[in-house]
Amino acid sequence: MPTQTNPHAHLPSVPSIYAARAAAAPLPRVPWQHPICQPLTNLRRGSFLPLKDGSLLCVDSQGAAISRDDGATWSETLPAAHGQKAQEPAACALQETAPGHWVMVFLDILSPRRHFGWNDQTGEPDAASCLELHAILSPDGGRTWSDRQMLLDGYNANFFGFIRTTKGRLVLVAEHLVTGPARWVCCSLVSDDEGATWQRSNLIDIGGHGHHDGATEPTVAELGDGRLLMIIRTNLGFLWQAFSEDGGRYWREIGRSPLDASSSPGQLVRLQSGRLLLVWNRRDPEDGPWPASTQGLPFSEFPASWHREELSAALSEDDGAHWSRPVVIARLKGGHLSYPQMFERRPGEIWMIPGFASRKWFNEDPVPFAVRFAEQDLRQLSTRAG
Template sequence: MAMYRLSGAIKMLVLTAFVTCGCGGKPVEEQEETTNSTQKEIVSVPGNLVLNPGENNPRNSEGDFIELEDGKILFVYSHYYGESSSDHATAYLAGRFSEDKGKTWTKEDVEILPNEGGMNVMSVSLLRLQNGDIAMFYLRKNNTDDCIPYMRVSKDEAKTWSDPIACITDDEGYFVLNNDRVVQLEDGTLMLAVAKHAGPGMEWRGRADLYAYSSTDNGQTWERSEMVPNPKEIVLQEPGLVELADGSILMVIRTDAGVQCYSYSKDKGKTWSEVEESTLVSPVSPATIERIPGTGDLLAVWNNNLSDDPDIAKLRTPLNSAISKDEGKTWTNIKTLEDNPDGWYCYIAMDFVGDEVLLGYCAGNRPGGTGLSVTKITKLGADWFYKE
């Protein structure tokens, strides 16, 4: 498969303090069991909540935040049950609440949505709509060629939810929508980006076809874009969206190119530019990029990892942040959130609460087989991300 050549400018982004790693999306039980030893002190930001696996709960992952009208914050995530932590194992959507802006959290789960899929429901996005309602998006996974994002709406602050609405009705297949991925544009359009990996009669493949789906009626109906052009036929997966200051849309894409890749839409997501490399060095692992309300800058959280050693270059550690003041073209203020060489950091949810940032992400131990099984929530001041 084609690979981009990394420029010197891209390599400048790599933190020289790390000899670390990131990787490519296999279920936990398929990940390698090698361990990297290190003598330096391991960086790990404090955790306000750590959701560890337990009895009949082999994995907790891929969630999102919503701030409620009463000031509480709700975190909804994929709660696996049974014996397996595979992406295709059984899971329902569970919630935890915070009454102090994310400093502390309730100790017991509340079931938000039971498992209505043949395999599971997982990978949550929560969004406060412009009309005041709360929208919850999730994957309903029935089998390996039937996985579709659905939307439910709450008009009573997440106490009850509407009947589900399928976001894809014009096609069948296995579509991936990551957690914390749905956006509402300034003009009210809802938009999500998906990666199609399989369909009826198709063999499942890692190199997905990417599309955006948009809705101008608060999610009642959805229209598909043209496919994102991929002339170099690299592996494209797990896209996310950011509305830029000029009204165009940036799609951020997990790839095998050694960097995150970009595609742009100037017509509200109907068509997309050819995929191009960004300066965010990355393994095959997703990045989350959102706009900081207080400054208007973009904040990225991702695995800033580059190595000539292929066993290191695929690992999802360290976990870093960076700031862009030019709409994602260049990135500065690179910070380290986590750098345990045995860690596995990915599927980041980001929420801005006042002048603070809440992050929720997978933070398990790869050699221990819990890479995607542990979710960590941490709270940091927005100014922390600007410090040199």
């Protein structure tokens, strides 16, 4: 069978777009942050979780540690049984079901079985492709860990949603690579016994073909009426959304959201005020349209925007029916700010740490960057856009 040809070869590549914009940008280049944002410095690079006692948990490639002064100092680092590495964001997440009882989900990045191979002739991954999704429990604040259990086999990738609902259910949203044709699909995994056992939902499949195509890198929040809202990265110019009426067991209402987006994930959080907050990369930067581009098949079936210079934030007062006018909170022209990790450190105080922050395309020449901002300041900047 002949190698597939690329019908979009006349379009610019993603790296070439970023290289041209970086060359035109003034130096030295550091990320611009909106005046409502304050810098967060000297943070560990890992997954964060505010604990019930007010302290802050971080799990990174070194293990688990707790800070009681917003990251200025950290406790002893305890070994954490997971496969994380510092360079890979959105591959580990935690929930606290009771004081000291932690549930951690993670991609086993350091497994010797980890492998990804792609056959350009068939347009499919090879059969040995493997990146497993696991869960593990600690009943004593990270001093000991249970035997891990595999939640999804095959090949899985980054995720942006692991929540505990008001009824106590743990809900993880994940992406999974399927074949025939190769594409990504999304699902949820739920536990009603503090992570001891799990059930998988139906698969959310919007089509596509390519190792970066389909429904990818989901995030999730609980709505005021108890439904769940999943927001999904796509290559279709918009984030897509799915709703569950049974706590993530099934997803039966699926469609395009009103939020334009590049091919990049966002993070959705339900704030203690009841508002929803989303941070993501829009389809175009504020200074004009972003070229449709292709990395070349088999990356994606159709061209898409890969804009990642700006991170925008929007609020919803009505469970996602309408969103406020997006506000750019961070920018690095010619560079890369994406894969946001976001959490409410205390009521109304938002911390946001991009998983990728670099002066060039895809983590080349990385730059440290993390900010915090107030919900009310963002709200005052935004006006509703229906």
